[in-house]
Amino acid sequence: MNNYFIDAASTRDKILNATLGIMAKEGFQSITIKKIADSADVNIAAVNYHFGSKTNVINEAVKVLNGKRTRCFEVLEQKEIPPLERLKRFLYGYLESALEHPDVFKSFIHSAINNHLDSSHNIILLKEKNVEKIKAILNEGGIHLDDDVLMMKLVQIVGCMQLPILLGENMEQMSGINFNEDAVRNKYVDLMIQTLLKE
Numbered sequence: 001m002n003n004y005f006i007d008a009a010s011t012r013d014k015i016l017n018a019t020l021g022i023m024a025k026e027g028f029q030s031i032t033i034k035k036i037a038d039s040a041d042v043n044i045a046a047v048n049y050h051f052g053s054k055t056n057v058i059n060e061a062v063k064v065l066n067g068k069r070t071r072c073f074e075v076l077e078q079k080e081i082p083p084l085e086r087l088k089r090f091l092y093g094y095l096e097s098a099l100e101h102p103d104v105f106k107s108f109i110h111s112a113i114n115n116h117l118d119s120s121h122n123i124i125l126l127k128e129k130n131v132e133k134i135k136a137i138l139n140e141g142g143i144h145l146d147d148d149v150l151m152m153k154l155v156q157i158v159g160c161m162q163l164p165i166l167l168g169e170n171m172e173q174m175s176g177i178n179f180n181e182d183a184v185r186n187k188y189v190d191l192m193i194q195t196l197l198k199e
Contacts, residue, residue, distance in 0.1 A: 011040075011042055011046055011050060012050045012051075014040040014041070014042060015036060015037075015040045015042060015046070015047055015050055015051065015057060016057070016060060016061055016064060017040070018035075018036050018037075018039035018040035019031065019036050019057050019058065019060075019061040020061050020064060020065070020101070021039060022035055022036065022039060023058075023061060023101050023103055023104060024100060024101050027102075027103035028058065028103050028104070029103075031054060031057075031058060032054070033047050033048070033054050033057075036054075036057060062104060065097070065101055065104050068097050069094065069097050069098075072090055072093040072094045072097060073090065073130055073133060075089045075090050075093065076090050076133045076134065076136075076137060077133070083137045083138075083140040083141040084137075084141050084193065084197075086137055087134070087137050087138075087141075087193055087196070088189055088190070088193055091157070091189045091192055091193065092185060092186065092189045094161065095161050095185060095188070095189065096185065098161060098162075098165050099164070099165060099179060099180070099185075102165045102168060105162075105165050106165065106166060109162055109165075109166065126151075126154060126155070126158065131150065131151065131154060134150070134154065134196075135147075135150055138150070138196065138197075141197075143196070143197055143199060144199065145199060153195055153196050156195060157192050157195065157196070160188075160192055164177075164179045
């Protein structure tokens with residue numbers, strides 16, 4: 001079994017990893033307590049003991065994913081890395097985390113559209129503290145944008161990241177671009193950075 005995001009030292013962690021693996025390979029709709037138990041190599045009673053219900057397991061797994069997305073922002077504060085390289089690593093990591101679990105990312109977008117977001121499911125790239133981090137990096141690199149222009153550019157970037165995820169395999173059929181290829185994602189991130197750098 002793959003350890004998707006956490007060290008599976010405990011039964012609880014094994015169950016979360018199994019849930020994350022099912023989400024990544026099959027999406028939300030395919031998750032059942034039996035599948036989770038089989039994948040974690042535990043019995044159904046163990047899943048119920050640790051989480052109480054399938055919904056609770058899924059909610060905890062989503063928190064793990066949110067934690068990974070939040071950790072993408074840590075690179076923005078690593079001053080030993082040149083500013084534009086930090087920005088590239090951040091955008092690449094953010095896009096990669098979304099592509100790793102597209103079903104979860106689609107769920108966030110759907111929730112945003114239907115105003116069902118709680119504070120943990122915000123599109124975190126647009127949170128004020130994260131916008132300020134990106135603004136500081138651009139300033140370090142000699143790029144000075146007023147707040148409205150910066151927010152518009154970040155909204156564009158969020159849109160750029162969302163479309164390949166929303167379209168999934170259809171994106172490749174429509175455009176011939178395969179976002180599962182590392183070189184493609186790198187080039188895509190470079191283009192997003194060029195958008196940010198234009199004053």
